Amino acid sequence: MKTNVRKLTILGISTAAAMVLSYVETFIPVSVAVPGVKLGLANLVTLFLLIKLDWKSAAAVSAVRVALTALLFGSAASFAYSAAGAALSILVMGLLKITGVFSPVGASVAGAVSHNAGQILMAIVLMGTREIAYWLPALVLSGVVTGLAVGAVGALLVSKIDLKA
Amino acid sequence: MxxxxxxxxxxxxxxxxxxxxxxxxxxxxxHKTGEFAVVEIDGKETARYPLGDDMSVEIVTGDGHVNTLVIAGGRASVVSADCPDKLCVKQPAISRTGETIICLPHRLVIRIEGESGVDTAS
The missing domain is CATH 1.20.5 (Single alpha-helices involved in coiled-coils or other helix-helix interfaces)
Structure with missing residues (x-):
């Protein structure tokens, strides 16, 4: 099998960009009492790859980003939360892409909300406390808002950046 | 399209x-107004305090971390913690059954329960 150098390069740059976005995000204070509320800037990259390339590329970059970010800036617990969120998010966005019912903005909203839901599920498993589900409304709310913002920027990137050039 | x-x-x-x-x-x-603030560490109940009595207690979790729980005017809140994110301190005071304050890094849950001691929420 011949290695596709162009694709390899794109995925490498994408991974680096996603990690930088994850890191930059830690400097943006989101002063809410509920853990797990964040902008989700790294989802820009996942969204972009999902639309421009394919699900496998987006999932691979997302997985590598989560693992490396946790290794460099996070902890075992933060890795478990991010991994659960990212896995559910990429699954939902992938399914939505197949159905083609939503634009990138809709996919981003669904991805953000499912990311937060995945984190809550992981927290329930790790903490053994179902009451954490009470955070779900707040996290769905923040997911819609951040998902819309990230989706809008993502849609812009999709229309402006041409990978074939 | x-x-x-x-x-x-x-x-x-x-x-x-x-x-x-x-x-x-x-x-x-x-959810109704609760009677007790129940402290859970690692999913196990370690203490319960009546919401009627104003008090302050330092909760020491398994690995030596400290959260300070305060009950005042029938409401429970965490006023200080030695975790980095201090999310439990930012969480609002709780007084209704099923409401929680959760400190993820210390695996600590403060939960409000009703008079029977049965968790009406689950």
Missing amino acids: KNKRLRNDIILSVALLVLAIAAWGVIRFT
């Missing part, structure tokens, strides 16, 4: 928002 997808996006976003607000409303209004 494009307008249809845009319309779907809006439907999805609004539906999620309505769902979140409805769920919040249900949680907010189905």
Whole structure:
């Protein structure tokens, strides 16, 4: 099998960009009492790859980003939360892409909300406390808002950046 | 085609928002004023304090971390913690059954329960 150098390069740059976005995000204070509320800037990259390339590329970059970010800036617990969120998010966005019912903005909203839901599920498993589900409304709310913002920027990137050039 | 997808996006976003607000409303209004603040570490109950008595206690979790729980005017809150994110300190004071203050790094949960001691929420 011949290695596709162009694709390899794109995925490498994408991974680096996603990690930088994850890191930059830690400097943006989101002063809410509920853990797990964040902008989700790294989802820009996942969204972009999902639309421009394919699900496998987006999932691979997302997985590598989560693992490396946790290794460099996070902890075992933060890795478990991010991994659960990212896995559910990429699954939902992938399914939505197949159905083609939503634009990138809709996919981003669904991805953000499912990311937060995945984190809550992981927290329930790790903490053994179902009451954490009470955070779900707040996290769905923040997911819609951040998902819309990230989706809008993502849609812009999709229309402006041409990978074939 | 494009307008249809845009319309779907809006439907999805609004539906999620309505769902979140409805769920919040249900949680907010189905729970009565509680009687006890129950302390759980690692999923196991370690102490319970009546909400009627104003008090302050330092909760020491398994690995030596400290959270300070304060009960005042029938409401429980965490006023200080030695974790990096201090999310439990930012969480609002709780007084209704099923409400919680959760410190993820210390695996600590403060939960409000009713008079029977049975958790009406689950």
